[in-house]
Amino acid sequence: MPSSLHPTEAVAHLPLCPDCGADSIRIRLSIEVDIEVVVDELVDDLQVVDESLGDAAWDSQSPAECPQCHWHGTVGDLHQRVLTGARRG
Numbered sequence: 001m002p003s004s005l006h007p008t009e010a011v012a013h014l015p016l017c018p019d020c021g022a023d024s025i026r027i028r029l030s031i032e033v034d035i036e037v038v039v040d041e042l043v044d045d046l047q048v049v050d051e052s053l054g055d056a057a058w059d060s061q062s063p064a065e066c067p068q069c070h071w072h073g074t075v076g077d078l079h080q081r082v083l084t085g086a087r088r089g
Contacts, residue, residue, distance in 0.1 A: 028065075
């Protein structure tokens, strides 16, 4: 398998979760958001007048969790598992 393979592109028969064998994993990532604001004097607050979303990506240190059994680790843990085809046992 290519080294750029993401865990979500794993071969269907290879479970992702090292504990329960679930085939889906939740990955937490960050997205950068830039906003432009002005003072809205009518409500004495800031009003967003423009916003842009940056790229969303994960890396090997991004937290990962199994929604079934709540195993937690990193994308790197899962990536290594997919590349080696390792199964727990």
